[in-house]
Amino acid sequence: MKLEHFHYISRRGLLKGSTGLAAASLLGGIAASPQQALAADDLRAAILKIPGVGKGQPTDADWQKVGEMCLGATKTSIKQGELAGVELSFMGLNNQNVHNVLFRGLSKAWADYTGVKINWIDLAQADYNARLQQSIATKTVDFDVIEMGAPFEGDVCGKGLASEMPDWVKKQIDMDDIVNYLKPPVGTWGGKQYRVTVDGDCHNFNYRSDVFADKGLADAWAKAGNKTPWGVPKTWQQVNAVTKFLKGQKMDGKDVYGYLDPTKGWGGFAFYFLGSRATAYAKHPDDKAWLFDIDTMKPRVNNPAWVRAIQDVVDSLPFEPADQLNADPGTTGFQQFLAGTGSMLSWWGDIGTNVYTNDSSTIQNKAAFDILPGSDDVYNAKTGKWDKLASGPNFAPNLAYLGWGIYVMARVDADPKKQKAAWSLAAHLGGKDIALWMAAYPSGFQCYRNSQHNVDEWVGAGYDKAFISNYLDSQFNSYNHPNGAIEPRIPGIFQYYSAAEDILAQIYSGKVKVQEGADQIAAAWEKLTDQLGRDNQIKLYKGSLGM
Amino acid sequence: MGQEAVSGQVSYQRRAIGLWMVRLATVGFALLALVQVLYVTELSTFGFPSWLPVFLGFGIWGVFLCWGNILRLGEQGWRALFVLPAILLTVAMVIFPTFFGFYIAFSDWNLSSATGQHFNGLANFYQLLADERFWNALSNMIFYVATVIVQYAIAFGLALLLNSEIRGQKFFRVAFLLPFMLSPVAVSWMIGKSMLEFRFGPITNLLRGLGWENPSLLTTPWLAKSTLAAMDAWVWIPFMMILLLAGLQAMSKEVQEAAKVDGASGWQGFWHVTYPLMLQVSMTTVILRIIFQLKLADIVINTTSGGPGGATDTVSSFIFREYKDRSNVGYGTMVAEVYLVLIIIFVSLLLKLSSKVMQRQGA
Numbered sequence: 001m002k003l004e005h006f007h008y009i010s011r012r013g014l015l016k017g018s019t020g021l022a023a024a025s026l027l028g029g030i031a032a033s034p035q036q037a038l039a040a041d042d043l044r045a046a047i048l049k050i051p052g053v054g055k056g057q058p059t060d061a062d063w064q065k066v067g068e069m070c071l072g073a074t075k076t077s078i079k080q081g082e083l084a085g086v087e088l089s090f091m092g093l094n095n096q097n098v099h100n101v102l103f104r105g106l107s108k109a110w111a112d113y114t115g116v117k118i119n120w121i122d123l124a125q126a127d128y129n130a131r132l133q134q135s136i137a138t139k140t141v142d143f144d145v146i147e148m149g150a151p152f153e154g155d156v157c158g159k160g161l162a163s164e165m166p167d168w169v170k171k172q173i174d175m176d177d178i179v180n181y182l183k184p185p186v187g188t189w190g191g192k193q194y195r196v197t198v199d200g201d202c203h204n205f206n207y208r209s210d211v212f213a214d215k216g217l218a219d220a221w222a223k224a225g226n227k228t229p230w231g232v233p234k235t236w237q238q239v240n241a242v243t244k245f246l247k248g249q250k251m252d253g254k255d256v257y258g259y260l261d262p263t264k265g266w267g268g269f270a271f272y273f274l275g276s277r278a279t280a281y282a283k284h285p286d287d288k289a290w291l292f293d294i295d296t297m298k299p300r301v302n303n304p305a306w307v308r309a310i311q312d313v314v315d316s317l318p319f320e321p322a323d324q325l326n327a328d329p330g331t332t333g334f335q336q337f338l339a340g341t342g343s344m345l346s347w348w349g350d351i352g353t354n355v356y357t358n359d360s361s362t363i364q365n366k367a368a369f370d371i372l373p374g375s376d377d378v379y380n381a382k383t384g385k386w387d388k389l390a391s392g393p394n395f396a397p398n399l400a401y402l403g404w405g406i407y408v409m410a411r412v413d414a415d416p417k418k419q420k421a422a423w424s425l426a427a428h429l430g431g432k433d434i435a436l437w438m439a440a441y442p443s444g445f446q447c448y449r450n451s452q453h454n455v456d457e458w459v460g461a462g463y464d465k466a467f468i469s470n471y472l473d474s475q476f477n478s479y480n481h482p483n484g485a486i487e488p489r490i491p492g493i494f495q496y497y498s499a500a501e502d503i504l505a506q507i508y509s510g511k512v513k514v515q516e517g518a519d520q521i522a523a524a525w526e527k528l529t530d531q532l533g534r535d536n537q538i539k540l541y542k543g544s545l546g547m
Numbered sequence: 548m549g550q551e552a553v554s555g556q557v558s559y560q561r562r563a564i565g566l567w568m569v570r571l572a573t574v575g576f577a578l579l580a581l582v583q584v585l586y587v588t589e590l591s592t593f594g595f596p597s598w599l600p601v602f603l604g605f606g607i608w609g610v611f612l613c614w615g616n617i618l619r620l621g622e623q624g625w626r627a628l629f630v631l632p633a634i635l636l637t638v639a640m641v642i643f644p645t646f647f648g649f650y651i652a653f654s655d656w657n658l659s660s661a662t663g664q665h666f667n668g669l670a671n672f673y674q675l676l677a678d679e680r681f682w683n684a685l686s687n688m689i690f691y692v693a694t695v696i697v698q699y700a701i702a703f704g705l706a707l708l709l710n711s712e713i714r715g716q717k718f719f720r721v722a723f724l725l726p727f728m729l730s731p732v733a734v735s736w737m738i739g740k741s742m743l744e745f746r747f748g749p750i751t752n753l754l755r756g757l758g759w760e761n762p763s764l765l766t767t768p769w770l771a772k773s774t775l776a777a778m779d780a781w782v783w784i785p786f787m788m789i790l791l792l793a794g795l796q797a798m799s800k801e802v803q804e805a806a807k808v809d810g811a812s813g814w815q816g817f818w819h820v821t822y823p824l825m826l827q828v829s830m831t832t833v834i835l836r837i838i839f840q841l842k843l844a845d846i847v848i849n850t851t852s853g854g855p856g857g858a859t860d861t862v863s864s865f866i867f868r869e870y871k872d873r874s875n876v877g878y879g880t881m882v883a884e885v886y887l888v889l890i891i892i893f894v895s896l897l898l899k900l901s902s903k904v905m906q907r908q909g910a
Contacts, residue, residue, distance in 0.1 A: 130871040137658035137874070140597075155659055265852045267872050322761035323745035325855040326771075341746060492659030498872035502680060502857070509768065509856025533661035 043069060045460050047437045053462030057359050058441050063105025070434040071109055073172050078424055084115030086421040088412075091121040092147030093128060096334070098444040099147060099404075103429060110428045116421045129267060129494045136161065144412050144422050150186050150195070150402035154491040154540050157189035163408040163419065165193040172427045177449045179479045185546055186402050186489070195405035196430035198438070200448030202478040203276040203398040206351045207232055208343040209368040214251055221245060235393050236280055236373045239344060240312055246343065247319040257321055260342040261313045263508040264328040268497035272400040273329055274504065276346035278309035279485040280375035283396035285389070287381060288545045290396070290485050292525075297538050299525040301500065302518035304386070305379035310507060311514050325509060338363060346372060348400070349439075349446030352471040356463065357441050368467075369474035371397050371481065396485050397478035403448055406430055447475050489544040492532045499524040557621040565618030572611030579604040602639075609635040645887070652881035658874035671881035681882060683857045684865040685889075687772065691843055691861065694776045695836050699829070701780070702787035707817070709788070710795040720792075727785035731845040738778050739765070739850030765851055768858030775859050779846050783839065787832050794828030795821070826908055830901040837897065841890050862886050 047069055050062045092100035100122045111118055121143055123131055132148070135141045136155055148156065156162050170193065175183075178197055187195030209232075211217065218230035224245060233239040243258030250256060262273045275291075282305035283290040292299055300306060317324055321341060329347070337345045338354055340362040345351065355367045374393035377386040406426040412418045428434070438445045439452050440461055447453070453476050458468040478484065487493075500521045507517035529537050583601050586594020595601070613631050617624035652671060656664035675681055709720055726734070742750045743764050754762035764774045802824065806816045822829075844863035847853060853860035853868070862882070869879035 127871070130874065133658040133874040137663075137876075264854055265868075265872075321745065322763040323766055325766035326745075326763070326851060328852070335744070335746070339746070491661065492657065492874070495657070495659060495873045495875070498868070501872075502853075502868065505852075505854045506856040509854065509858065511856040528657075531655060531657045532659055536661045 043072070044433055044436055044457055047433060048440055048457060048461035050437070053356050053440070055462075057357060060105045063102055064108045066434065066437050067106035067428075068109035070106075070428070070431055070437075071113060073431055074110055074113065074424055074428050077168060077172065078114055078420070080113055081115040083417060083421040083424070086115070086418050087117045087119060088145055088418070088422055088425060089119045089121060089143040090145045090147075090425070091123065091131075091143035093125055093444070094122040095125050095444055096330075096442070098442055102438075102443050103147070106429060106434060107425060110425060114421060114424065116425070118425070125267060125269065127267075129498075132156075141409055141411060144409055144418065145425060146407050146409065147198075147404055148195075148407050149201075149404055150489050151487055151493045153187070153189055153194070153489045154493075154544075156407065157192075157194045158491060158540065161410055162189075162194045163410045163413050163422070165196070165408075166423055169196065169423045169427045173430045174432050177432060177451050179448055179450060179476070181399060181479050181484060181486075182403060182448055185543060187405060194407055196407075196426040197403055197405045197448050198430050198435070199403035199405070199445035200475070200479060201348055201399065201401040201403040201446065202475070202484070203272065203346045203348060203372060203400050204352075204474040204478055205370045205372050206337060206345045206347055207368055207370070208363065208366050210366040211246075211251060211256060211343040217246075217249060217251060217256070220249060232368070232370065233344070233373055234370075236277060236309075236312060236375050239373050240316055242344070243316050244319050257342045258319060259316060259344040260327070260332040260336055261316060261320060261324060262327050262329040262332045263313070263317070263325050263505065264331075265498070265501035265505060266328045266330065268494035268501060270329055271497035271500050271504070272398065273332075273346060274306075274309060274313065274500075275400060275485070276372055276398040277312055278306050279396040279398045280373060280394055281305035281308050281377075281379055282381075283394075283483060283485040284378050284380050284382075284387070285394065285396075285483045288486070288547065289381070291488060292541060293381070294542060294545070294547065295538065297529045297534055297541060299522040300381055301525065302515070302522040303379065303381060305381075307515055307518050308379075310504070310518060313508060314510075314514060317508060334358075334360070346398075349471075349475050350442070350444065352474070353440060353446065354442050356467075365464075369471050371395060371474055371478045394483070395481065396483045397481045399478070399484045399486055402487050402489070404445060447472065486545060488541050490537055490540045492528065495528055495532075496525050499528065557619070561618045565615040565620070565624075567615075568611050568618065569615035572608045572615065576604050576608035605635075605639060645884075648880050648884050651877060652884045654877045656875075656877035658876060664877070667877070671878045672885070674878060675882055675885060680857060680860070680865060681862070684853075684860040684862045687858070687860055688841065688843075688862055690772060691776060691779070692837055692840050694780060695833060695840055698780045698784050698836065699787060699833055702784045702832075703791055703825075703829070705784070705788045706791035706795055707821075709792055723788060724785045726781050727783065727789075729782065731779070731782055732849055734778060734782055735846045735849030738781075739775075739846065743774070766855055768855060771851055771855060771859050775846055775850060778850070779840075779843060782846075783836060786839075787836055790832040790835070791825065791828060794825050794832075798824055823908065827905060830905065834894070834897055834901060838890075838894060841893075 047066050050065055051058055090100070090103070092103060094100050100120055104118075104120060107118060110116075129152075132146075132152060133155065135143075136159060141161060146156075173196055175193075179200055182197050182200055184193070187193060187197060212230065212232045221230040226241070226245070228238075233242050239259050246256045246258040248255075261277075262270050264270065279290060282300060282303070288294070290300065321327075321336065327336065332342070332345060333347045333351055334354075336342050337347070337351060338358060338361045352367070352369055355361050356364055372395070374395035376393055377388050378394035378396075379385075380387050406429055408419070408422040408426055412422045432449065432451060435445075435449050436452055436457065437443075439447045440458060440463075453472055455465060455469050455472065458472070459465050503512065503517050503520045503524070506512040507514055512520070580601050582591070583594050583598060585591035609632065612635075613624075613628055616627050616631070620627070651664075653666060653668060654664050655667040655670065705723060709716060709723065713719070729737075738750075742748045745751055745763050751762045751764070765771045798821070803816055803820055806820045811819065842863055843861045844867060847859050847861050847864045848867055851859045853864050863886075866879055866882050866886070869875050869882060873879075
């Protein structure tokens with residue numbers, strides 16, 4: 001007896017609750033489409049209530065429940081036990097106890113249903129790049145499925161190590177729903193689709209709404225001779241001024257700080273945070289490039305725009321918390337901002353979804369969001385001059401990392417059963433419904449689908465409408481911004497970032513002057529480009545910019 | 548079979564079998580290695596996807612070498628069996644990788660490079676000579692090594708304390724050893740990341756309570772370096788203490804009692820009797836500790852990543868970043884090999900110096 005089918009139907013029926021639609025659909029007497037649409041809506045509403053916003057951080061039991069409820073799409077393409085005997089190795093991260101740790105729970109029901117055994121290879125963020133590069137270089141790829149960011153596509157897909165996505169997967173994950181900036185060329189190489197997107201990445205501006213609404217601070221700001229009213233900064237010039245002003249100020253008897261700069265290396269990932277300060281200065285609307293010259297790969301990191309951004313960090317550090325020189329991005333995001341230190345921060349969208357769902361957050365009702373600040377002027381790398389745009393300040397969201405994706409390795413292609421299993425797992429984790437849940441709760445992933453911009457669904461989960469509207473707008477306005485700064489998907493990109501981190505640390509600690517340090521970074525990058533093969537890098541850089 | 552062999556009377560037949568066993572195994576292993584070399588250099592299409600069969604072949608060759616020697620040489624072969632496996636293992640795991648490392652060090656090999664590994668002569672060495680970050684890390688090592696003297700003084704004091712008749716001696720022996728039982732990685736997290744955390748760390752809160760407004764121990768270069776040195780010392784002082792304690796306990800009590808009878812004060816007894824007698828143990832302890840200190844990396848990597856601005860960087864943590872974050876295998880290996888040579892020279896000089904001191908002491 002197919003007891004599991006009975007269970008499945010019962011569960012869905014339960015989800016449909018008192019409406020009795022489950023029973024009606026089983027009878028088959030009602031037209032299918034509205035039924036299915038309603039059922040899908042019910043499912044999305046039901047998973048968003050696990051465990052419910054404000055009811056503590058989700059546990060493994062919650063992850064398993066969500067994974068089980070989202071098995072519908074898998075069941076349409078795979079029979080129960082059809083893939084029994086297949087073993088898959090899945091390599092991913094274990095940051096903040098999510099990513100792979102979360103995937104385990106979300107895919108348990110999938111593994112039970114299909115009969116596939118999954119072996120997990122967990123890596124810390126800082127170890128990820130090294131492990132992946134070693135596997136590629138030594139031809140010891142020992143994983144079938146990998147959680148990987150778009151910046152590594154040059155290293156993996158460019159070397160023919162990934163499996164091309166079958167058409168049934170494209171259909172199952174509804175590729176059209178994915179936001180525009182994550183559509184091809186992202187996820188593709190040589191015109192072939194490789195990636196099941198599970199995340200959309202950009203840095204947005206997180207700030208403390210209570211600080212910028214505080215009357216005492218507003219009075220002090222005016223008393224200090226500032227002509228503009230006290231409010232949320234819109235440009236980096238304003239961010240810097242506010243950061244300097246807040247040093248020594250108190251709110252509710254506690255020290256208040258302004259912007260938080262991460263200055264300690266993070267395996268290359270800390271460079272993104274300088275990038276977020278630099279894009280408004282360096283990404284001109286008339287120029288797709290902002291990190292390297294397109295035709296030569298000459299670094300721009302020592303041009304006046306980048307030097308100004310680095311100088312901003314150096315000038316702001318004396319006004320930031322005393323331990324800022326030992327703060328990496330994890331510290332600024334989770335130990336400082338979420339815990340109540342600092343009033344402005346650039347980070348990925350995780351901060352917003354952690355405000356109400358992370359047990360260590362102390363800033364409920366105090367956080368708000370926007371796209372990254374702009375700049376009154378922008379550097380034009382072609383003319384070598386600073387331009388003031390007729391439209392006002394230049395905004396250029398840093399589309400940092402382009403999100404995580406699930407990639408299947410080419411080594412499974414020789415075995416059709418294994419290939420099907422690997423792609424089915426990727427499609428399960430990249431499904432439309434599971435995506436909504438992952439963006440709403442701590443998961444390490446943020447919105448990447450247009451369907452995730454439905455405010456009512458989030459409100460149904462327990463989010464405050466004003467809060468979530470503000471958060472989602474900051475995300476989607478960044479994704480859809482016409483002057484977004486696109487991450488170069490070129491081989492070795494993290495080596496560039498890592499080399500920069502070492503030198504930036506010396507600049508921030510005062511050992512090296514700003515321009516001198518920027519020139520050192522540029523020299524290190526030039527050497528690296530030559531080492532990696534300049535012609536190839538130029539070709540891939542152009543490709544990553546869609547040229 | 549053993550009795551005949553051990554007795555030393557080896558028959559001609561057994562000698563011949565042993566000889567041929569060694570010869571055949573050697574030829575077999577050489578052929579296996581040759582096949583793989585030709586395959587990886589693309590001079591042949593037949594070979595193995597990895598070097599594992601060659602490595603296993605080395606192990607099998609080692610077994611036949613030991614066995615053949617027993618058959619061929621009798622008692623001498625048995626004696627060789629006590630050291631030969633250790634020698635073969637050292638060759639496979641230490642000597643070969645070290646020399647193979649030189650081959651990598653003279654190449655331009657970035658794991659992300661489109662063209663792969665290629666020979667680049669002394670370019671990596673010249674790069675190292677001009678690399679400020681390497682010299683910075685090396686100069687930091689002078690500081691870290693110098694702290695060994697302080698650690699030695701504390702360890703000696705603790706060893707004297709535990710050697711005396713104090714209450715709870717056994718408890719304190721175990722308690723003082725505890726830090727050494729902890730992994731330096733755990734210490735980095737427990738102390739560096741938690742107890743010294745600027746906002747909620749108990750140590751920083753205590754310092755605040757004592758009037759230090761901003762007790763940020765890891766952001767000022769000299770203070771960060773001293774803090775890491777202190778954390779490292781906390782882990783390793785028990786190691787030095789236990790060696791010194793063993794020396795103290797092996798020392799004849801009669802000598803010290805004789806000094807007391809002659810009217811020597813406590814300090815005089817220590818300075819003129821105990822300390823000179825402990826010099827040999829002290830030298831060994833300090834040299835061993837310096838060798839460990841030269842490899843300092845884990846606490847630095849986990850607590851400060853070498854910062855602020857390279858102030859706490861060590862050569863090993865620098866090599867770690869060069870490999871791990873930048874996949875720069877060729878240059879990273881060159882730095883590692885040069886550092887190995889520097890360590891060998893430094894430790895050799897140290898041993899020579901200590902031997903001279905001992906001789907003078909003996910004289």
